[in-house]
Each structure stands twice: as structure tokens, then as C-alpha cells.
Amino acid sequence: MKHAFLLLAQVLAIAVALLATGAPAQAIERTFSGSAQLDYHLVPSQRDANGHAFTFDGFTKEASLKLAVDLGEHVSANVKVCVGCHGFETDMAYFDLRAVDELNVRIGRFSPSFGSFNLRHDPGNHKLSDKPLPYDMGRMLRMRDWNMGVLPSPFPDDGVEMNGTHWFADVVQIDYAAYAVSGFKADASGSDLDFAQSRGGSVYYVDNNARPAVGGRAALTAKFTPTSDMTIGASGMHGTFDPDNLLTYTIIGGDLSFRLDRTSLRFEYLVRRQAFDASDPTRFRYQVPQSGGDFFVKHGAYAEIEQPLTSALDLIVRVDGMYRVGNVVVGSALASRSSVGRATLGTAFAIDDNVRLKASTEVWGFSDRDERGHTREVSFHLGAVATF
Amino acid sequence: MSVRALLLSLSLSLPLLVMASGCSSAKPRPASLLASEDPAQLHADYAIFERRCSKCHALSRALESGFETDAKWVAYVTRMRRQPASGITVTDAEAILRYLHVRVRRQRDAKAEAEK
Numbered sequence: 395m396k397h398a399f400l401l402l403a404q405v406l407a408i409a410v411a412l413l414a415t416g417a418p419a420q421a422i423e424r425t426f427s428g429s430a431q432l433d434y435h436l437v438p439s440q441r442d443a444n445g446h447a448f449t450f451d452g453f454t455k456e457a458s459l460k461l462a463v464d465l466g467e468h469v470s471a472n473v474k475v476c477v478g479c480h481g482f483e484t485d486m487a488y489f490d491l492r493a494v495d496e497l498n499v500r501i502g503r504f505s506p507s508f509g510s511f512n513l514r515h516d517p518g519n520h521k522l523s524d525k526p527l528p529y530d531m532g533r534m535l536r537m538r539d540w541n542m543g544v545l546p547s548p549f550p551d552d553g554v555e556m557n558g559t560h561w562f563a564d565v566v567q568i569d570y571a572a573y574a575v576s577g578f579k580a581d582a583s584g585s586d587l588d589f590a591q592s593r594g595g596s597v598y599y600v601d602n603n604a605r606p607a608v609g610g611r612a613a614l615t616a617k618f619t620p621t622s623d624m625t626i627g628a629s630g631m632h633g634t635f636d637p638d639n640l641l642t643y644t645i646i647g648g649d650l651s652f653r654l655d656r657t658s659l660r661f662e663y664l665v666r667r668q669a670f671d672a673s674d675p676t677r678f679r680y681q682v683p684q685s686g687g688d689f690f691v692k693h694g695a696y697a698e699i700e701q702p703l704t705s706a707l708d709l710i711v712r713v714d715g716m717y718r719v720g721n722v723v724v725g726s727a728l729a730s731r732s733s734v735g736r737a738t739l740g741t742a743f744a745i746d747d748n749v750r751l752k753a754s755t756e757v758w759g760f761s762d763r764d765e766r767g768h769t770r771e772v773s774f775h776l777g778a779v780a781t782f
Numbered sequence: 783m784s785v786r787a788l789l790l791s792l793s794l795s796l797p798l799l800v801m802a803s804g805c806s807s808a809k810p811r812p813a814s815l816l817a818s819e820d821p822a823q824l825h826a827d828y829a830i831f832e833r834r835c836s837k838c839h840a841l842s843r844a845l846e847s848g849f850e851t852d853a854k855w856v857a858y859v860t861r862m863r864r865q866p867a868s869g870i871t872v873t874d875a876e877a878i879l880r881y882l883h884v885r886v887r888r889q890r891d892a893k894a895e896a897e898k
Contacts, residue, residue: 423857427843464857495864507866519839559864561871569866615867620826621833623869653837653869747842781843 423464429518430457433777449535496558505548507571507611508629510649515547521742523752523775527714528664528694539727541586544664544694551575567615577607577633585670607633625651641669658700666692678721690720712738733761752777815888827881855882
């Protein structure tokens with residue numbers, strides 16, 4: 395770890411030196427952009443007032459305002475603030491120090507590079523009302539039982555990232571990123587990551603264990619034609635989440651996407667190996683073995699196709715799911731092996747250049763029965779999103 | 783009809799209803815402001831702009847940005863080109879900027895005409 399920081403410090407010093415020899419600053423350019431989405435999530439089977447234990451049904455809103463500032467040829471800054479289910483939050487607040495296309499150093503608060511979806515996480519940039527299950531942050535059914543997705547998106551954090559992009563003969567694009575950030579949090583006795591604590595200020599906006607989480611991403615984009623390409627990528631992230639710096643999480647992912655003229659095909663897979671404190675076996679439903687019983691593994695994947703049908707209407711078909719293997723705490727609705735699958739049919743209709751209606755239907759299947767004995771659910775989304 | 787069948791038919795009908803209404807009143811994407819007699823190169827530049835930029839966001843996000851100078855567009859397109867997996871080469875960026883230059887000029891001309 396010490397070597398990694400020394401390397402990062404050296405890269406930062408090189409970047410600053412290159413910037414110092416660069417061209418004089420241009421006039422400062424400021425760009426504002428933003429989006430607002432209001433979505434109604436209808437779950438016909440849920441009629442009680444305690445629905446939030448199950449999902450965020452009813453209205454949810456996500457609104458954001460972003461300011462991008464070019465301070466010169468080599469320095470830019472981005473600030474993005476959001477209002478959503480968590481209240482008012484800072485999704486981005488960082489500087490980019492770019493020496494060349496191949497070397498950029500990002501410093502501040504940002505979502506570290508992981509997977510392909512997070513680039514489109516803003517509701518103005520994805521065509522369905524909700525996110526793929528591996529990236530779900532509260533719109534999935536039984537979200538408390540599952541503690542949401544594998545890596546709920548977005549995942550802003552404080553830290554440093556080095557990234558860059560390079561083209562080979564206008565045919566192949568290589569992207570890379572390596573970062574050190576505060577990492578996710580939970581209490582010492584946590585049985586899973588605590589995403590509310592990780593992104594909120596309840597225990598201050600600082601690292602809870604003084605040990606950064608590290609990760610990286612590499613991706614290759616190959617162009618078939620001027621308007622078609624394929625991207626394949628791999629990502630990884632590792633850190634500790636407890637105050638004692640003992641319990642680890644490791645997330646790895648792979649993604650493959652095709653852009654064929656106007657059609658987009660996307661596949662993505664994530665898996666998280668999650669350690670937990672098993673010192674008190676009475677907390678768990680299943681017997682804790684002498685070795686290897688202090689973690690669970692959560693897999694998630696999705697495949698989707700986005701096809702414009704007319705100049706104003708897009709059809710989106712998505713299949714996604716998660717599979718969890720490992721012990722659960724007493725009282726959990728999950729079993730040692732639990733799965734959830736979902737099929738989504740959705741449309742996005744542009745009623746104006748800047749305003750889209752989103753409608754989708756989701757059919758759910760769970761491996762575990764709920765208190766009513768059900769394993770299947772149907773839910774609906776109807777939303778509107780505006781961008782500028 | 784069972785409750786399950788009713789739910790299923792409802793579930794399928796909702797997006798289909800939106801789809802049908804969309805098809806019947808299809809509205810064009812943000813107008814390209816190109817005419818059929820424009821050079822083929824310009825139409826090719828627009829095609830690159832349309833396919834590349836809509837990979838990650840709606841075209842209106844760019845077209846409604848309000849930029850009126852080439853310098854602002856260069857900074858904006860350069861930032862987008864550097865995005866991971868953008869698929870935008872330097873050559874693509876030049877094509878996109880050629881199209882945007884023409885578009886901005888035509889918007890300015892149209893506005894001046896309207897104010898006369």
C-alpha cells in the first residue's frame with residue numbers, strides 16, 4: 395500500500411510539472427447542465443404503509459445540477475449536486491489535472507471508475523426509470539432483505555484517481571483508471587456494507603478506518619465502422635469497511651457492450667465477496683464453520699437492448715438478476731442461497747427535445763417466499779425526465 | 783380472468799400504450815438543420831455526431847447547451863472525446879465540430895432573419 399501511494403505521489407508530481415510547462419491559461423469556460431426525474435413506482439401487491447421496508451414505491455425524484463469549469467487547457471473542475479431519496483448530496487466535487495489524454499489526475503469527490511453503467515447513472519442518460527439490479531439503490535423489490543445491489547450506483551467517494559485514454563490508429567481505444575478512495579463503511583459488527591453510513595454524514599464524511607480502498611478499471615473499445623463499436627472492460631475494487639480495518643470487501647466486474655448504429659446491447663456482471671464479523675455465531679441462522687464461514691458472495695448481472703423504434707421512441711428490454719451465497723443473520727428473509735430475477739419491458743418517449751416519458755413493466759421472481767407465500771411480483775414505473 | 787392474468791395483461795399494456803402513442807405522433811429528434819442539397823460530407827458529419835453522442839446521452843443535451851462559439855464547442859467536444867469508451871477519435875471530433883459549426887451558423891442566421 396505504501397508503494398502505491400509513493401507511485402501515486404510521483405505521478406501527481408509529474409502531472410503538475412507537465413502542467414507547469416503547458417500553454418498559458420485560456421479564458422475560463424463554465425458549463426451548466428442538469429436533469430430532473432419524477433417517477434411513480436406502482437407495486438400492486440403492496441398496500442400497507444410500511445412499504446419502504448420493501449421498496450420505494452410511490453413517487454421518487456432525482457434532480458441534479460452540474461457545473462463544469464475549464465480553468466485552462468490542462469485544468470478543469472466539476473461540481474454536481476443532487477436531490478434524491480437521501481436528500482441533498484454532493485455527487486461530484488473534483489479537479490482534473492490533465493497533462494495529456496493518457497494522463498489525468500482526478501482529486502476530490504467522485505464516483506471511482508467501475509463498470510460501464512455508472513457513466514450513465516444520471517436518470518437523464520439512461521432510458522429506464524431504474525437501474526440494473528447489480529447497481530440498484532432502493533428501487534428493487536425486497537431491497538431491505540437484499541441490502542440493494544452488488545454496488546449501488548452512484549458511489550461517490552473522496553480520493554484520488556489517475557486515468558487516461560489512448561487511441562491506436564483510430565480503431566482501438568484503451569481506457570484505464572487506478573484510484574484510492576475512502577471506501578465503504580459499516581460498524582465493526584456489520585454483516586454487510588452499510589450504504590447509508592457510507593454516503594451520509596452520520597459518522598462524518600471521513601474514512602472510518604484510515605485505510606483507503608483501492609481499485610482500477612481497464613477497457614478496450616474497438617470501432618467497426620464510424621458509427622459502430624464494441625467495448626469490453628474489467629474493473630476491481632478492494633478495501634476494508636469496519637473501524638478496526640479487519641473486514642474486507644472485494645468487488646470485481648466485467649462488461650461488454652456493442653453500439654451498432656443506433657442499437658445498444660449491454661452485458662455486465664459484478665460479484666462482491668463480503669467479509670463479516672462471525673465472532674458471535676448466535677447472530678447467524680446457519681452454523682458458522684471453523685473456517686470460511688465469515689463471508690458471503692453476491693453476484694449480479696444484466697443484459698439489455700436499447701432500440702430506437704422511431705425518431706422519438708425507444709424500446710428497452712432488460713433481463714437482470716442477483717444470486718447470493720452465504721450465511722444470513724437470524725431473522726433474514728434470505729436463505730444461504732437466494733436469488734432474484736427480473737424481466738423488464740420499457741419505453742422512452744421524447745415529448746420534447748429535452749423531456750422524455752419513461753414507462754416500464756417489471757416481472758420479478760424470487761427464490762424465497764415472502765410472508766404471504768409469494769415468489770412472484772409485478773411492478774410498474776411511469777416517469778418523466780427533463781434535461782438541460 | 784384470474785388476478786394473475788389481469789396483472790400480466792396490465793403489465794404488458796402500459797409500455798405498449800406509451801409505445802403506440804409514441805408511434806402515432808412520432809416527433810423528430812432535435813432537427814439537424816441540414817437540407818438534402820447540403821454536401822454529403824456534412825450529412826456524414828451529422829451521422830457521426832448523432833451516433834457517437836447519443837451513445838451516452840440525449841442529443842438535446844449537447845444541442846441545447848447554448849454554445850455559440852467554436853471555442854466553447856471545441857472544449858466541450860474534447861471533454862466528451864476523453865470520456866472512457868467514448869468511441870470518439872480526433873477525426874470524429876473534427877467531423878462533429880464541422881457539423882456543429884454549420885448548425886450554430888444556421889441558428890444564428892435564422893434568429894437574425896426572425897428579428898428583421
